[in-house]
Amino acid sequence: MKGMAAWLLLSCFAVAWAADSPQFRGPERDGRFPETGLLKAWPEGGPALVWKTAGLGQGYSSVAVVGGTIYAVGMDGNNQGYVQAFEEATGKPKWKVMYGPDTQDAQASGPRSAPTVDGNRIYFLSGLGLLTCASTGDGRAVWQRDIFQDFQGQQVSWGYAESVLVDGDRVYCTPGGPDASVAALDTKTGKTVWTTKGFSEPSAYCSPDLFR
DSSP states (O other): OOHHHHHHHHHHHGGGOOSOBOSTTTTTTSSOOOOOSOOSSOOTTOSOOOOOOOOOOBOOOOOEEETTEEEEEEEOTTSEEEEEEEETTTOOEEEEEEEEEOOOOTTSOSOOOOOEEETTEEEEEOTTSEEEEEETTTOOEEEEEEHHHHTTOOOOTTOOOOOOEEETTEEEEOOOBTTBSSEEEETTTOOEEEEOTTOOOOOOSOOOOOOO
């Protein structure tokens, strides 16, 4: 599946989502949305198409929607990854910025990480392990960490496929290194706060979550 196909599906339903969806699986990462009064069934012929756009690129990521802006990641034909922003109401592009190479694997090429939006910053992980913090205003990188290299990560067969978690001043990821199955980084600087020392498990096709 290409990112383009997923994008067209999103455009059909965007007008029904009033609440922000700043991260993977919605506001609380549980697949639940607070809207009420939704239709019990689609009208004949399905919901009306509001708009569509082309050029999102390859990938398997879902999107984040915050404050009337849609944030997405994709990869072009030169295997370069981009983070992009669109107006939710019209689909008009707002900006598009390259963040670096992404996954070229024939099984699942392109990024797989849904962006996580927190305030004026957006966080996402490439399939190769490049964690980027960028500005929501223009998409420019604030900081980047290569969690595969920095933590001696152990990727599973088809690369990283997690959507990083932001809570307070920490961003959580799972490098899968010998002393960093899980790592907590400072959201403002990307510096390491802590890792799971002495506990080694490879990364997996899942995203971190918090249970209090």
